[in-house]
Amino acid sequence: MRRSRGISPPYNKNTASSTVLRLPIPAQVHIPMKMHSGKPAIPVVKVGEDVKLGQLIGEMGGYVSSPIHASVSGCVQSINDRDPVTGQKAVSITIASDGLNTLCPNIKRPNVRTLQEFYDAVRDSGAVGLGGAGYPAAPKLAIKNLEELDYMLINGAECEPYVTSDTNTMVADAKHVYVGVKLLMEFMMPKKVCICIEDNKTKAIQIMQETFAYDSNVEVCVLPTLYPQGERKVLVQNITGRIVPEGARLADVGVNVTNVTTVAVFARYIATGLPLIKKVVTVDGPAVKSPSNVLAPIGTPIRELFDICGGFVDEMPKIVLMGGPMMGYAQPSLDVPVVKTTNCLIACTDSSSLRKKVTACIKCGRCLSVCPMRLMPPGIETSYRTKNYEALKRLRVNMCVECGCCAYVCPAQRHLVQVIRLAKERLWLEGK
Amino acid sequence: MDKLTVSVSPHIHYKINTSRIMLDVLIALIPAFITSVIVFGARAAVVTCVCVISCILCEWGFEKITKRENTIGDYSACITGVLLAFNLPVTIPIWQAVFGSAVAIILVKQLFGGLGKNFANPAITARIVMFLAFSVSMTNWYSPYESTSLWVYPIDGVAGATPLALMNSGNTDSLPSIMQMFLGVRGGSLGETGNLALLIGGIYLMIRKVITWHAPVSFIVVVFGLSALIGQDPVYHLFAGGLFLGAIFMATDYVTTPYTNFGRLIFGIGAGLLTVLFRVYSSYPEGVSFAILLMNILTPYINRFTETRPLGRVK
Numbered sequence: 001m002r003r004s005r006g007i008s009p010p011y012n013k014n015t016a017s018s019t020v021l022r023l024p025i026p027a028q029v030h031i032p033m034k035m036h037s038g039k040p041a042i043p044v045v046k047v048g049e050d051v052k053l054g055q056l057i058g059e060m061g062g063y064v065s066s067p068i069h070a071s072v073s074g075c076v077q078s079i080n081d082r083d084p085v086t087g088q089k090a091v092s093i094t095i096a097s098d099g100l101n102t103l104c105p106n107i108k109r110p111n112v113r114t115l116q117e118f119y120d121a122v123r124d125s126g127a128v129g130l131g132g133a134g135y136p137a138a139p140k141l142a143i144k145n146l147e148e149l150d151y152m153l154i155n156g157a158e159c160e161p162y163v164t165s166d167t168n169t170m171v172a173d174a175k176h177v178y179v180g181v182k183l184l185m186e187f188m189m190p191k192k193v194c195i196c197i198e199d200n201k202t203k204a205i206q207i208m209q210e211t212f213a214y215d216s217n218v219e220v221c222v223l224p225t226l227y228p229q230g231e232r233k234v235l236v237q238n239i240t241g242r243i244v245p246e247g248a249r250l251a252d253v254g255v256n257v258t259n260v261t262t263v264a265v266f267a268r269y270i271a272t273g274l275p276l277i278k279k280v281v282t283v284d285g286p287a288v289k290s291p292s293n294v295l296a297p298i299g300t301p302i303r304e305l306f307d308i309c310g311g312f313v314d315e316m317p318k319i320v321l322m323g324g325p326m327m328g329y330a331q332p333s334l335d336v337p338v339v340k341t342t343n344c345l346i347a348c349t350d351s352s353s354l355r356k357k358v359t360a361c362i363k364c365g366r367c368l369s370v371c372p373m374r375l376m377p378p379g380i381e382t383s384y385r386t387k388n389y390e391a392l393k394r395l396r397v398n399m400c401v402e403c404g405c406c407a408y409v410c411p412a413q414r415h416l417v418q419v420i421r422l423a424k425e426r427l428w429l430e431g432k
Numbered sequence: 433m434d435k436l437t438v439s440v441s442p443h444i445h446y447k448i449n450t451s452r453i454m455l456d457v458l459i460a461l462i463p464a465f466i467t468s469v470i471v472f473g474a475r476a477a478v479v480t481c482v483c484v485i486s487c488i489l490c491e492w493g494f495e496k497i498t499k500r501e502n503t504i505g506d507y508s509a510c511i512t513g514v515l516l517a518f519n520l521p522v523t524i525p526i527w528q529a530v531f532g533s534a535v536a537i538i539l540v541k542q543l544f545g546g547l548g549k550n551f552a553n554p555a556i557t558a559r560i561v562m563f564l565a566f567s568v569s570m571t572n573w574y575s576p577y578e579s580t581s582l583w584v585y586p587i588d589g590v591a592g593a594t595p596l597a598l599m600n601s602g603n604t605d606s607l608p609s610i611m612q613m614f615l616g617v618r619g620g621s622l623g624e625t626g627n628l629a630l631l632i633g634g635i636y637l638m639i640r641k642v643i644t645w646h647a648p649v650s651f652i653v654v655v656f657g658l659s660a661l662i663g664q665d666p667v668y669h670l671f672a673g674g675l676f677l678g679a680i681f682m683a684t685d686y687v688t689t690p691y692t693n694f695g696r697l698i699f700g701i702g703a704g705l706l707t708v709l710f711r712v713y714s715s716y717p718e719g720v721s722f723a724i725l726l727m728n729i730l731t732p733y734i735n736r737f738t739e740t741r742p743l744g745r746v747k
Contacts, residue, residue, distance in 0.1 A: 245746050329441070359450050374740045395742075413445065
């Protein structure tokens, strides 16, 4: 088996053994209707309506969509057409908290006896791919040819630097991981379940091994620490040796990959009836006084998470990221809310490293040697600049997973991921 | 008001830049430079300095005139200067060295768009231009230690010949020993003779992961194997010419060689074949520079031919 390629950035898993801080009930939450890929959810509450904790406030907007629930009890203050922070066109609901967190009376354990009921429960839990992609869990698990499902990979690789929220799930919420894996085995009957963890997370490996000590079908697979180990196609290649063909789904090679926290989320829903309304978020970075994991209601402004971690070293950080440093998104403001897929917040005091001068490509080939998808970033870049769309197709720019390894190693500091995103968009527009 | 930088991922970068890579190449050239000064005397240092300074001045001047960004800070002009000097005989007139530097930087590099855009190796091309323009002074091989009784050296003094030239003319009796050639005590261009020093530099570059083994190893192996195959002395082909300088420092120049490892392998094999071909069957004794230049021209095609196969690509 050919080993996948990648990089070894400084991992900075400072919060791996930190206790989870509980955020006080926020005064106001701001819940976007699109925290997943696919169709946005549609609000089912009205302005001025009272909502309870865990109440459905956004119903699925299509098959590939996810329901959204109130993360505090209180009153719906406004339903916005535009995101108040970014100004982008996106529906969101603002709830003013009453500070009580009264549980919604409708919350009860779902009946899960058949596969369909299991899928329904996964859907109703609001679970989405919490590794970052946010693909709704229910359509992802709804595989047509279940008898051909050889591997169910539970992704706890967590290859991004800083992030420890999945580690936290495995260490502190092993019970729900266990329940979730058991449910998956019961209803989907994969031939084998692998809990995939990078070898730098010894505590998580130990606890998962103890948890699944008596399950012969469940193996804790320890992977070398190599970014992007948690990328699903990379994971499939490294665990099963199978290569997912271009354009095919993982199910086509008999594999399913589900994030470990996603598993815990729908397991909790099936066990308690509580949907996804809170998220453990790693708050770290050089600008944060005391980095920690924080349990935050979805919709909380990220400012409050930094505040509970002792605030910033300086008055104001220079750059704030949601997600890891390799694939996360730089945030324009501290008022943006925590969303379902938020696993990490990073604040840095210095943005100078990001403003390094871009120099000419010297064709050193470092980007080629680290690309896990074995693409050719220099060729893509040239083809994009010369508007050679045939070459972009030939070079399979659409297969790029945007892991950022190429830009990470580039000695000329070229913005390769940005160019690739632009090239993808350009191809999409051309195809329209 | 919050003032946050919004930039595209990834938000961290590896601590590397072009200048650092070029600096590593310069460091790797130091042993060969020292060897050249020991073997050929202080004039070797003078020629090297002249080439480096004129390369930097040419780059600076050209970019000033054309209002391009100043790039002398990336050390690439320094490397071109050193490599060009290493390709010249120690007796080269200074003005010719300056001319060669101008050809390398202005004609071969800057007129094609500067660093990263030139298709041919500037130092190699300038050497070939000089070889054709100043064929007398470019083959005026000074024989080191000719007057020292300690180093009995059979080649005639000032108008001596390189071991390759001797082999070409069938005069095999007066060849230096293998150890002499390995250490660099022989006639030749000032930087090409110190094979041991060049090897040390190459190993340094590989440890620093600046170059991969593909091009140099395949280049050297092919020259060795092929020359043995056609009945020549392979060890002399290894050490007698500019093979090590070419294979380690020219065939690994990022800009003018393929960027896929398979492509680098093809480059090395091709350059090795052409080198032996030129050395044995052409009227010139040396073939490394012609071979590398020809492979430089083929590089875009090699890159195209060795395009990587994306993981799971469907035709």
